[in-house]
Amino acid sequence: MPNKMKFAIVGAGVIAPFHAKAISANSNADLVAICDTEIEKAEKLASEFGVSKTYIDYEDMFKKEEIDIVSVCVPSGLHAEITIAAAKAGIHVLCEKPLDITRENMSEMIEVCKNNKVKLGCVYQRRTLDAAVITRKAIQDGKLGKLVLGDAYLKYYRSPEYYESAGWRGTWELDGGGALMNQGVHGIDLIQWMVGDVESVFAYTAPLVRNIEVEDTAVITVKYKNGAFGVIQGTTSVYPGQETRFEIHGEHGSIIFADSGFKEWKFLNGDETIPKVGNNEGGGSDPKAISDEGHYLFVEDIIQAVREDREPLVPGEEARKAVDLILAIYESSKTGKEVKV
Incomplete structure (x- = not known):
């Protein structure tokens, strides 16, 4: 297990800085890449937190970067798409609320993460x-x-x-x-x-x-x-x-x-x-x-969930309720x- 967990963020909108701040402040974490379909947004956030790699395509980022955990900070209806792609790439997921917006998507997210043996945590701070x-x-x-x-x-x-x-x-x-x-x-x-x-x-x-x-x-x-x-x-x-x-x-x-x-x-x-x-x-x-206090706790929790091979604070089944x-x-x-x- 690495000394520091390598994090990436997909989606550089309103909630992404909360994740970036919490990851950057954690001594067990290293923020290595940020992705957004509007590359200017990704670059702006990256410059604020000293991140050198930015991407417009998350699939490309998952292939090229060594990532342990991804923060999913995109519009709610895209949570499943990115979570499933991350899980298939062997990357653990910290997803913003809500887990997704349909029952079918949530079921698939939970199933794919389980099958690929990655953790799925959701932020309900x-x-x-x-x-x-x-x-x-x-x-x-x-x-x-x-x-x-x-x-x-x-x-x-x-x-x-x-x-x-x-x-x-x-x-x-x-x-x-x-x-x-x-x-x-x-x-x-x-x-x-x-x-x-x-x-x-x-x-x-x-x-x-x-x-x-x-x-x-x-x-x-x-x-x-x-x-x-x-x-x-x-x-x-x-x-x-x-x-x-x-x-x-x-x-x-x-x-x-x-x-x-x-x-x-x-x-x-x-x-x-x-x-x-x-x-x-x-x-x-x-x-x-x-408040951004909760995000610090959820970032630390997903790191420890991976290290201890346990469920995150709010796992998928609980987050879907x-x-x-x-x-x-x-x-x-x-x-x-x-x-x-």
Whole structure:
């Protein structure tokens, strides 16, 4: 096993610098190449991080460069294509969220990575936030008793200019959806990770404000497999963007937290000392304002997953859950019926 893992990045858009920064800061990693179909973007990012090799064609890069791990930072609908090519080249994959935008693509990604014995990790950095980790443990420890409600409020603002900034944004083909699939996917992943798997959904979704194909506003009622109910609201249409907020209630207590930390931590047994949290998440109104702390953890995790031959923090099977849930939401909105996940 090499002293340093050689990384490449495919896609030099908004999220790529988060990966580049995390890779460059890791003493076990070396960023050796960057690829983008717009070579100027690849060259700009490469110059910022002292990377000498840039490519316009990822297949070419996979053939010519010695790469251990690739960060997939392209539009969501292209995740499978690049992941599958990397796996066939024997390269481990750290994929940005969502895993992909169709069930078929996600299944193929997972299968090809497994068959080629490479790791497939997906970046859901909110799972590393202190408040989320503490809340999940409290639920699993039974502090809330029987769960009653698990709600997620994911109210973002994205301007018309944001959707015009790249041709793939707000399209079914490459974005795979709107406020839920792009922005809300983090919160949807988080609520089901904390509260438990979802049994069924009933949803309304539509582009109420933005001139896009996909939804900018969504309201969903949720039935969890453990019997609890919930509400998910997701938008990119409200100004200003709000802190994302999670409210979980059980027969014995309530936990509420937002991007800035805990708002409520109350239990029948009187344990009301609110836990201190260090890392917070932003990005309600500006996609570049999200915290980059999670990416440092995910880069280190994929390196150790390869070295220790273990599953990454969020492997493919786990990463697909949020997308499967969102696809069920879209089906419910389209058919006007409750849909099983």
